[in-house]
Amino acid sequence: MKKQLLLGDEAIAQAAIDAGLSGVYSYPGTPSTEITEYIQSSSLARERKIVSRWCSNEKTAVETALGMSYAGKRVISCMKHVGLNVAADAFMNTAMSGVNGGMIIVSADDPSMHSSQNEQDNRVYGNFALLPVFEPSNQQEAYDMVYEGFELSERWGYPILLRITTRMAHSRSGVQTREVQPQNPMHIDSNEPSRYILLPVNARRRYKALLAKQDEFRMASENSTYNRLFLEHRAPLGIVACGIAFNYLQENYPDGFKHPVLKISQYPLPKKQLMQLADSCEAILVLEDGFPVVEEQLKGYLGLGLNVRGRLDGSLPRDGELTPDNVRKALGMEVVSPFSAPAILVNRPPALCAGCGHRDVYQALNDVLKEYPGAQVFSDIGCYTLGALPPFRAIHSCIDMGASITMAKGAAEAGVFPSIAVIGDSTFTHSGMTGLLDCVNANANVLIIISDNETTGMTGGQDSAATGRIHAICQGIGVEPGHLHGIVPLKKNYEEMKAIIRKEIDYPGVSVIVPCRECIQTHARKVKLNRR
C-alpha cells in the first residue's frame, strides 16, 4: 500500500479505522483534536458506521468507550493531557474492571505548554493505574501501535494508554498503512461478568488480578519490537531515549550512535534491557519528553544506586519540551547558531478575532464594572480567556474547565461582591452545570455570564454540546426565569447589555446572562462548506 502523508494524530486515527474500530469517544483539546476530526471526516469511517460524535467531556467519553468495549467492540477515546484528569476516575477504575473489546485511551501531552495550562506527563497515570503505556517515536510507530494495540488490549483484557506529545501529534510524515480489518460483532463477555461490578468483594479480587498481570505487562515490554537495545558501541555513558527523544538522539548521531542506547516506547519499563544497559556503562543519561518519570524510577528517591543524569541533575532543563538542541547539549556537543535573534523582536500573543462576540461581552462588562471597584471576574478556558490580555484585562482567573462558576461561588461566600463568572458554552456543558446546581442550591450571590458562540472555538470550532440548550439547562437546574437573560452581543445592544448586567449584579442571588452570537470563524467555515 502507498505511503500517506499524515500528522501523528491522523496516523493514530487511520490505524484505528483500519484495525476495525467501531467508535471514537472524545472531547476536543489541543494537541489531540485532529484524531477524532480525522475519523469524523473519513469516508471509510462513515461507510463502517463508526460512531464519532463529540462527547460533553472526557469523563463521559471514557465511560461511553468502556460501554462499547463491554459490548465487545473496538473503541478509542482521545483527549489532551488535562482531559485525563477529568476522566481519571473512569480511567483508574477501567484498570480494575478490565475491558472486553479492545480499548485505547490516547493522552496528548503538551510539554512547553503551547496551548495548555500545565505540562503534566500522563505516563504517570499509566504507572498509577498499573496499565501498559505506549509512546511512539514516530508517525509510523504511532500507526503500528494503534493497529496492533486493539488486539493486545483484547488479549490482555485491559485498556492501553497511548501517550503522545505535541510534536508527535502535529508533525507530518509518510506512513505505510495496512490492510483494513473487520469490525468486531457485538458480544457480551460471559467469562467473569462480576468484574464490572466493583463492589469491594469484586474489587479486591480484581486488584489482585491486576497486580498479577504486571509481570506479563513487563515481559511484553521486554519482548516488544518498540523497545530496542543498541550495544554496538561501548562507552562509559549509556543513554535511555523515550518516545520522540529517540529522534533527537538520532539527529545528533547521523552516522550511528557512539554510546550504548536503549530506546523505550512501551511501558512498564523493560527491566531486562535496563539491567543490560546498566551493566554496560558507568552512568545513564535519560532523555524523555515531559517529567523525569523514567529518570526518577532509575535513580530511586535517595539516588544511592546508579549514576543517572537527566532533568533532575541539570543535564537537561527541568521544564519544557525536549529539542534536538537541548539533547545535543546534554550529550556534550556544541550548538552553533551563526545568526542571533535581533533585539527589536517583540512577542505576538494570540488575541480574540476582530468581530468576535466575546469582545462585545467584555466591553460591556468592563464598562459596568467601573462602577463596582470590588468586582472579581472568575473566568474559564476557551477563546474568552484571551480577555485576560490587553486591551480588556477583564478577568482574574482561569484554572480548569468549569472552575469559573464554582470559584465565583466560593469567593461570593467569602464576601466578594460582585462575584462574577465568565464561561463559554462548551465549557459550561463540559463542567459548569454541576457548579451551577451548587450555586442554585446555596442561592449564592453570583452573576454567571455564559458567553455562547455556539461552538468550541479555541480548539478549532467543533460542535458544542450546549448549542440550543443553555436556557433549558439553566431553567432545569433551577435558575429563576426572571434572572435568566439572553442577548445578542453587538454594538447596537450595548446599553441593553449593560443595563442587564447592572440589574443582575444588584440582585442578591443566582443570575445567568447568555450573550449569544456565533463564532465568526465557525460561521465562515460553515458558509464555505455550504458553498461547496
Place this chain on the structure above:
Amino acid sequence: MKTDIILAGVGGQGILSLAAVIGEAALADGLYMKQAEVHGMSQRGGDVQSHLRISDRPVASDLIPLGQADLIISLEPMEALRYLPYLQKDGWVVTHSEPFENIPNYPEISEVMKVYETLPHKVILNVEQIAKELGTPRSGNIVLLGAASLYLPIDFSKLENGIRRIFGKKGEDVVAMNLKALQAGKKIGNRTIFT
C-alpha cells in the same frame, strides 16, 4: 541531500497550506520528509511556524536543530527574524515585505529592514501587491512559494502538481489562480536575485 525549511507568519496568513504544497511535492518526488506544525492557541493571530525537513534519507527529528535551516520562508518580515537562530550561515531568507501589525508595540519597519541589511542572503518581496496585480489577491502565500522555489530541492513541476492536489478540492478556478501565482512568484524571484 537534505533541505531544512522554516515557514513563518501570523496565524491565519496561510502558512500551513504553503507547507502542505511543499510536503505533497516532496512526497511525490519520493523524498523523505517531516513537517512539524503549530496548531491551537497561537492560530488566533499569534506567531506561527512550521519546520519542514526534506531529505533523500529518513529524517530523524521533527524539529530543525538551531543553525541548520537552509531557508526561512516568511509571510511577515518581523516573523522571519524570530527564527534567525535556526538559519545556517549560507541560508536564505525569503519574505513578504509588509508588516502585519496586530500588536501595539510592533517595531518601526525601518528597524526591521536594518536587520535585513545585515543578512547576506535575502529576498524581500511585496507578494500581496504582486498577487493583487495578478487579480488573485488571496494567493500571496503562493507567490512567495514561487519566489522561494528557486531554493527548494524540488522540481517546479512537482510544486505545480502539489498545488493541483492541495487545492483540487476547492475547484479548478482556485487551482488555476494558484498556479498563476506560483509562476509569477518564480519569475519575480528570479529577477530579484540578479538585480
